[in-house]
Amino acid sequence: MRLAALFLCFASTALADPSADIVILGEVHDNADAHLGQAEALAALRPTAVVFEMLTAEDGQRADAARDKVGKIWESGSWPDYALYEPIFDALGQARIIGAAAPRDTISAVYGEGAAALFGPDAPRFGLDLPLPADQQAARETMQFEAHCQAMPIETMGGMVDVQRYRDAVFARAALSALELYGPPVAVIAGNGHARTDWGIPAIIARAAPDVTTHAIGFVEGATDIPFDETRFVPPAERDDPCLSLTFN
Template sequence: MPLNASIPTALLLFLAIPALADPVADIVILGEVHDNPDAHLGQAAVLSKLEPTAVVFEMLTAEEARVADANRDAIADAWEASGWSDFEIYAPIFDGLGDARIVGAAAPREAVRRVYSDGAATLFGPDAGRFGLDTDLPEDQLEARRQLQFEAHCAAMPLEMMDGMVAVQRYRDAVFARAALEALETYGPPVAVIAGNGHARTDWGIPAMIARAAPDVSTYALGFVEADSGVPFDEIRVVPPAARDDPCKTFKTN
């Protein structure tokens, strides 16, 4: 019984999308716009064709994923426990998992909060250097990432506060990359990763972290985007924009 019986007709439309490049990489990162149902239908279709051994989720902690992996009927409950909303639009992904193991890569919230005070390298642990967390970013990249965080937060916070958010992003990218590599070692290729497009970008996201930590491991990053903004992926697939309220309206005054 599928998790969402209303999905299959729509999912069939996406099964006609082109296959990934051949040969398939060891780790395939499937980026997304979190609130876009069509992005998740596309990810589900790729998973159905890819037949990965494991799928690593940005949204689930290791414990939440263990619960979902042990009992597929408990997936919705594990999702609710994670604090992520809109399980219904993610349900097609779980319908398309097949026999793939469910792996959680979300860092505990308390660890993420401590990045601001203790630093990403300290929180990550002994392997921080392997993922580059023990070195400063080049100034041009840091400035670009500050600006992206500033815009993502509706320009409502001082620009100088963005360095902490950049550090959190680097920490989370490294945590996701480590989880994907551990899944690859445990289950074999191919492994898929479900994460936001910001984490899937090839220049400094999960693929770049993996390339630094494990140069012999191949990756392929596919971004499901609402428009081609020039963010680097190995491939993009443009999906219709989701209907949504202005996310910055609470910061706007008359």
């Protein structure tokens, strides 16, 4: 009943640009209604492949080869319960499952070696060889500081921004690779911060492959200044204050 009700809610706002080569579906990770909205969007889009922020390349291959074992593969990671994401997988149809999460040791190395070094020879194509404009760098460091409940020194936020840039570029590269292999449309499931059009996945794809079209949908819990091509509102999830238990040594 819940999925049927959500379908009615979103039916009048079907994908604004179904002709886009790559559709990025943002999310609030622990919000079940956001995932139901993503599932409805996928059912309408019928993509050839879906790139997941939450699965490594290896886990994506395993999940693609054994759809009946996706839940067990999922639970081996650190993301919210598979039950929240199950509607997404139920809506995939024949779409290939692509994992794009970087291993933890790679993410750790980004702090010391930089995003470009870890990304490889294509780093210039994805803009990782260049520093961000000073105002954007400062804004992103402040956002990371707030997102981490001001529990870490702000001087360490530059590394967090490098990691975010690296991850956005990896997701963009995976989506472009899937587009080349399987054809359009390709979908990406990732957090709203990765779906933003000003410096997230869409912006990186525009730089790396200017002829590829994108459409980014943010599933958000309230008013936001994050830019998307399309914004859809979902009821806020009930959750404890994450800052209450967040501590750093």
